Ligand SMILES: Nc1nc2c(ncn2[C@@H]2O[C@H](COP(=O)(O)OP(=O)(O)OP(=O)(O)O)[C@@H](O)[C@H]2O)c(=O)[nH]1
């Protein structure tokens with residue numbers, strides 16, 4: 001946006017359109033416009049470029065959180081727990097994280113704790129085969145918490161550094177499924193003697209306002225350490241994370257940019273904001 | 279919710295009179311907010327609210343309802359009309375080939391089995407065709423669900439492309455007197471030229487097929503571009519909106535119908551094979567309005 005010459009009402013209308021069309025909530029877009037109006041007046045800004053930079057800096061500030069880097073385990077084995085609603089890319093992201101861990105010289109083990117969905121275990125096993133990483137599977141319909149427990153056990157026994165655990169996709173509105181997730185979290189924490197190094201909510205960048213409700217519900221039920229925003233290669237802007245960043249303290253740790261194990265990047269607030277504003 | 283908000287906007291309009299332009303403008307701001315919160319596309323909202331504003335301004339305030347309720351009724355009725363109206367006929371389910379297409383993770387594989395089960399209950403003998411050669415264990419996924427519901431699944435046997443698998447499945451269906459063939463395809467981004475090209479090829483080879491775009495109900499503003507890209511490339515028969523058992527308001531539905539103009543056939547309401555229902559415009563309108 002920003003082909004206008006002057007900072008008039010049309011400028012603010014275009015700004016709102018650019019942000020909302022990227023799935024930033026109207027409320028957040030309005031707050032950003034208010035901030036901009038105040039600062040433009042206060043700093044006596046008349047140039048479009050200066051106003052744009054002001055907005056850019058503000059967005060980068062909103063998106064820059066503490067603990068934005070992935071936490072690698074100090075005590076071994078560590079645990080990454082992947083959670084989120086159906087189809088967002090949890091299982092595929094595990095393959096990417098395993099790849100990342102190995103590039104750091106760590107030895108991961110994968111826990112196929114989605115014991116519900118058809119061929120979920122087989123999907124993760126196939127990734128394990130391709131990456132030459134061990135996969136601990138449960139029996140179909142079995143207790144997912146037990147699979148994570150067994151994987152942590154196996155990791156200790158075999159000297160692996162990190163368990164990356166898959167869970168079944170679940171809508172945050174399903175009480176029994178969220179309770180099941182809460183139990184997985186508790187059992188894992190008890191086995192580790194500390195919370196998992198990462199409990200990552202995997203969010204699809206094509207998701208609209210519902211991602212905010214997802215984040216709040218999952219945060220309550222299982223205590224998140226960060227967000228992985230997937231499918232940014234599909235042209236969706238993923239602007240809802242700006243609203244999420246505005247309303248929670250959660251950092252976006254990584255982004256998914258494709259369907260292969262190498263398609264994972266660290267979240268770069270500045271690059272992300274530039275893509276939103278172009 | 280929107281009803282409460284509009285009631286309070288119009289609280290002062292107690293006596294009988296006309297809806298003033300200012301009151302309608304205030305109400306329309308609330309409607310706009312509600313629709314954007316529901317993921318209705320920015321431009322679709324703009325046109326829709328302008329249309330409602332026109333309809334509502336100067337309208338006589340009816341004796342029996344409050345002005346707020348009156349605006350709500352206009353909004354609701356306009357939404358239902360835009361979603362295809364209640365009179366929209368349900369799909370016949372008579373095609374011999376169905377192709378399920380869409381973005382990654384939208385629910386195509388699960389929905390293929392759901393569609394098969396629903397057609398089987400209507401007396402047909404569907405064959406599910408697993409043509410996703412890329413996603414790990416995609417074939418197993420469809421084969422597993424197929425066996426769970428008692429539907430035959432055609433699996434690849436060395437074919438190099440998805441189109442070859444689809445053609446082999448068709449051949450098999452004729453030999454076994456199975457119909458229709460429901461083709462599950464791999465997820466793809468509407469901006470992926472290569473994959474969209476491959477899909478266009480498959481569609482061109484199956485001109486009589488009913489092509490259904492499977493879209494996640496929580497899809498945001500990008501829904502319009504996605505739907506339009508698939509429509510331009512494939513000439514869709516309709517849409518299936520999935521994961522409506524969540525609390526996403528589903529405003530993408532309005533984008534599909536209003537912009538692309540093809541009907542929404544079904545909605546997915548759960549992970550089980552039975553969780554497929556016909557699309558109802560009234561119900562969707564209420565959901566979008568919150
Ligand atoms: N283009 C693109 N596709 C992705 C990305 N991440 C995952 N996918 C695809 O999204 C689809 C769903 O991925 P999964 O990993 O199965 O998602 P999930 O969250 O584990 O799904 P459920 O277990 O069924 O809830 C697959 O087709 C993946 O290849 C990404 O960053 N970009």
Ligand SMILES: Nc1nc2c(ncn2[C@@H]2O[C@H](COP(=O)(O)OP(=O)(O)OP(=O)(O)O)[C@@H](O)[C@H]2O)c(=O)[nH]1
Pocket residue numbers: 086087117169171380381382383384385386387388389410413416463464465466520521522523524545546547548549553
């Ligand atoms: N709650 C709910 N989950 C659904 C619904 N439809 C599909 N799912 C789930 O969404 C996830 C993705 O479904 P898939 O059928 O694998 O999606 P897909 O479009 O085939 O994915 P790709 O082939 O990777 O593009 C799975 O966890 C399904 O169980 C629905 O209507 N409601």
Ligand SMILES: [Mg+2]
Pocket residue numbers: 090091092114120166167168169
């Ligand atoms: Mg999965």
Ligand SMILES: [Mg+2]
Pocket residue numbers: 386387388410416463464465
């Ligand atoms: Mg699939």
